[in-house]
Amino acid sequence: MDSVFSYRKGTSFLHTTLHPFTKMVMFLVVVILSGLWLDIRYLLPLLATGLVLAYIARVPAKLFLFIVLALGLTWFPTVRSTVAQARPEYFKVLDPEWASTGILTINVPFLGLDRLGLTYGSLYWLAGRVCRFAAVVTWGIVFLYTTPISDIANTLYALRVPPSVVFVVQITYKFIPYMASIINQIQDAQKLRGWNLRTLNLVKVFKRSLPLANPLMRRTAMIVEQVTIASQIRGFGSGKVTPLRDLTLSWLDKLIIVLFIGGLIFAFIAMAIWRAGMI
Amino acid sequence: MISIQAKDFSFRYLHQPEGEKALSNLSFEIEEASVVGVIGRAGAGKSTLVKSLNGLVPKVDLGYQEGDIIVDGLNTRHYDVNQLARHVGIVLQNPEVQIFSLTVGDDVAFGPANLGLPREEIFRRVSEAIQAAELEHLVDRNPNEISGGEQQCLAIAGILAMEPKIMAFDEPISMLDPIGKQRVMSILRQVTRRAGTTSITTESGADIEAVAEVVDRLIAIDQGEILIDGDPSTVLQDERIEQIGVGRPQVTELFLELKKRGVDFPRIPITLAEAKQLLEEKLRQLGVKQLLRPPDFCTRPPKHFGPPIVEVENIHHFYNPQVHALKGVSFTIPERQIVGIIGQNGSGKTTLARHLVGLLKPTNKDAIVKVKSIDIRKLRLDKIIRMINYVFQNPDDQLFAETIWEEIAFAPRMIDLPEEEIKRLTEEAMKVFDLEPHKDRYIFGLDEDLKTYLSISCILPLKPDVLLIDEPTTGLDEQGEVKMMRSLKKLRDEMGKTIVIITHNMKTVGNHCDRVLVMSKGHLIMDGTPREVFAQSERLLEADILPPQITRLGQALASEFGCPRDVLTVEEMAEIIDFSIHREMSGA
Incomplete structure (x- = not known):
């Protein structure tokens, strides 16, 4: 089954032409820019470019459900941060008066919370946050979908990244889908014994999580032990690892890397001088 | 030349109470280029023994060791697991946890690359290991997309590429379908014969027939101690085998049953080929032309099931x-x-x-x-x-x-x-x-x-x-x-x-x-019914299935002796042979 972490063979230029190192640079630049920028006007083009690349790479649309799922799971911190953006002094680029125009606000005169609620500015911030998350995930999915882990590992080895770090990347990538299938299996096995989490009683929720948590912990411990053993058997940790491939970049790779790194430097300068990307 | 030597070797896991041991006073020597099976029920200490060969026990699975294990001239006490990895390779039961890379070729290269070998040497080893494990057609495939048997062959190739002198297999076929089992065991045998590697494989019983086909020697262990050690035929005939619950190949059971019925053979076979040869010789010698079910033999009567x-x-x-x-x-x-x-x-x-x-x-x-x-x-x-x-x-x-x-x-x-x-x-x-x-x-x-x-x-x-x-x-x-x-x-x-x-x-x-x-x-x-299905062994191959060994023996005897192709149990086969011999001797 497809997952956000699975590579699939394809014929797009992202699969066949670009070097993993180039894709790594592109992804890292997007992650850094998304971390810096707050303004949706800057973040939207990043997301749009990611979506175009996803279309070119023929990434299955259902993988993007992960964005919805992750946003759904993080609704509480998102809402908490959004309602905390109601004060005008938070906005340095947007018109503070417009930004602090309240839609639904309250004053909390204790714990230093002051004004909380929804304003035009907080909604603008929220839109930027969602867009930033979607952009990073989209580029991440495109990167993982078009780049085999062995190519990523070899590139990291060629870049002289310590073998233990590369191994952790490799193992995480390989075992996340495996662990996901084990979680599904445990959940199904318990469902067949009548287990469910349908209760609002927190004590019951805790008790009912044990049939999932205990087997999962046991299986995880077993897998960690087996992987440790299997890696040691294969000589992991012996010392210097030989990279299987060289880092040879085509002119297109070099051009893209220069453009992305140049773009990143320009974004830093623009942010420092003109507050570009800030709100 | 001695490849593995255990000298009064005992081991107790950290979690075991004092007085209890996973392995107790093991002493044995294994010759170079031999294939040894270690059999015993689950929990008998087989996996612990395998892990002790490259120092996983006690260095990763912690515990208390007494005595020594010498592998390829090295005392495992004095070397780390990754140092011993060049001398002893271990193939585990579950292939999924042994595969780390996204292509078959890269995964085979994982071990030699970890050893820091020059790239040309890595490619040479990968190529040879892939050839030995018959994976040439899968080099660029994702290991997650190949069959369980192929994954286990990949795990073997990954170990082979490290060119160890000793290879240990911890129940390597228990999770595979019958053809997968056959394939892995055949590769195990070829590799040992070709490269002069010493091999040890463990087995709990369900696949004893596959193991019996490849080993030169069997060591039966129970509760951490060696119970029987000798050539496979002697060990599998020993009554204590029943006591440890491992079971015997069906052909061995058949010949022991025939012996009880007064049909003597020069030896008790442990493989299908040997059993076929011995039976053919005996039947020809006695002039038996046809193997028939006794008229009163009750094949499983059709049951009446519900709606x-x-x-x-x-x-x-x-x-x-x-x-x-x-x-x-x-x-x-x-x-x-x-x-x-x-x-x-x-x-x-x-x-x-x-x-x-x-x-x-x-x-x-x-x-x-x-x-x-x-x-x-x-x-x-x-x-x-x-x-x-x-x-x-x-x-x-x-x-x-x-x-x-x-x-x-x-x-x-x-x-x-x-x-x-x-x-x-x-x-x-x-x-x-x-x-x-x-x-x-x-x-x-x-x-x-x-x-x-x-x-x-x-x-x-x-x-x-x-x-x-x-x-x-x-x-x-x-x-x-x-x-x-x-x-x-x-x-x-x-x-x-x-x-x-x-x-x-x-x-x-x-x-x-x-x-x-x-x-x-x-x-x-x-x-x-099992009878109808197992009789069609060619069709079963489409599903990578082999009928039970006793059915295959009947089928191997079908062309010359007209043996029924749908024999299901050892008792049934013994009845058929016993009846046919007595029929011939009485001139009926």
Whole structure:
């Protein structure tokens, strides 16, 4: 089954032409820019470019459900941060008066919370946050979908990244889908014994999580032990690892890397001088 | 030249109480280029022995070691695991945890690359290992997309590429389909013969026939001690083999049975080829022209089953547009039948089972999945599980409570039954596998056989009419298998349950099932009694299945002696040979 972490063979230029190192640079630049920028006007083009690349790479649309799922799971911190953006002094680029125009606000005169609620500015911030998350995930999915882990590992080895770090990347990538299938299996096995989490009683929720948590912990411990053993058997940790491939970049790779790194430097300068990307 | 030497070697795991040992005073020597089988029931100490060969025990699995193990001239006490990895390679039971890379070629290179070898040397080793493991056609494939047998061959290739002098295999074929088993064992043998490597392979019993085909020597261990050590034929004839529950190859059982009946042979065979040759010689010598069933021999009489309880029609299932896991599967199962579902890894058996209990829905609208004439596609899972239920292969996927009692009482608690009823149902479920004496035992540290019995007992309080059980005999020794199948028959005979088992164990199917469904690549390709199905061995190859060894012996004797092609059990074959010899001698 497809997952956000699975590579699939394809014929797009992202699969066949670009070097993993180039894709790594592109992804890292997007992650850094998304971390810096707050303004949706800057973040939207990043997301749009990611979506175009996803279309070119023929990434299955259902993988993007992960964005919805992750946003759904993080609704509480998102809402908490959004309602905390109601004060005008938070906005340095947007018109503070417009930004602090309240839609639904309250004053909390204790714990230093002051004004909380929804304003035009907080909604603008929220839109930027969602867009930033979607952009990073989209580029991440495109990167993982078009780049085999062995190519990523070899590139990291060629870049002289310590073998233990590369191994952790490799193992995480390989075992996340495996662990996901084990979680599904445990959940199904318990469902067949009548287990469910349908209760609002927190004590019951805790008790009912044990049939999932205990087997999962046991299986995880077993897998960690087996992987440790299997890696040691294969000589992991012996010392210097030989990279299987060289880092040879085509002119297109070099051009893209220069453009992305140049773009990143320009974004830093623009942010420092003109507050570009800030709100 | 001595390749492995154990000198008074004992080992106790950290968690074991003082006085208890996983391995106790082992002393043996293994010659270079030999293939040695270490047999014993689950928990006998086989895996500990294998792990001690490259220092995993005690350096990774911590504990207390006494005595020494010398491998390839190195005392394992003085070297790290990754240093010993150049001398001793280990292939584990589960191929999935041994594969790290995204292509077959890269995965084979993982070990040599870790050793920091020059790239040319790595490529040479990879190429040779891939050739030896017969994986040339899969070099660029993703290991997740190849069969279980191929994955295990990949794990072997990964170890071969490190060019160790000693290779140890820890139950390497227990999770594979019959053809996968045959392939892995044949590669094991070839590699040892070609490269002069010393090999050790462990076995709990279910695959003793495959192991007997390749070993030069057998060491039987029980409770951490060496019980018997010698040439395979001598060890497998020893009566103590029954005591440790490993079992013998069916052909060995047959010749021992014939010996009891007064038919003498120059030796007792342990392989199919040897058995065929000995029997042919004997039959020719006695002038036996034809092997016939005695007229009064009662092949399993047709049973009378109830009306259909499971009805399946035209199930298709797509996991994604490329993966068409079930391709129009249809069948019905009558009440009180014991059905075996067999097929290669990835043939769709588990996907089918998941449909039968409502965990998956067919992807086509016109499919029918009915249990007790009710379309379960429209039912909630909590209703379905009281009509039909499914036990997964790995008990560790479900066991979580403190004690056996609590574990069994969990299901009736979840459906809010009154405490009295929970107590009654739990006690009733414990009786099926005689679990009452263990009811207060902690789940952690239970033996494999108890875990398997427990995982089935856990769903019995829900009173499902149909039980689907995935690999019920995996991890059980021969006595455990007998107990399991006897208990399942009791459930059928006394409680009217319908039993469906998914298995790779053809002996279990031949001995205990009323009917077999054969799956291959998402299709149901055969459906009949074990006799009907196993008689068509060529067709079975489509599903990577080999009939039980005794059936294959009958088929090997069919052309010259007209032996029935559908012999199912050792007793039946012994009857046929005994009857035919006496018939010839009496001139009838």
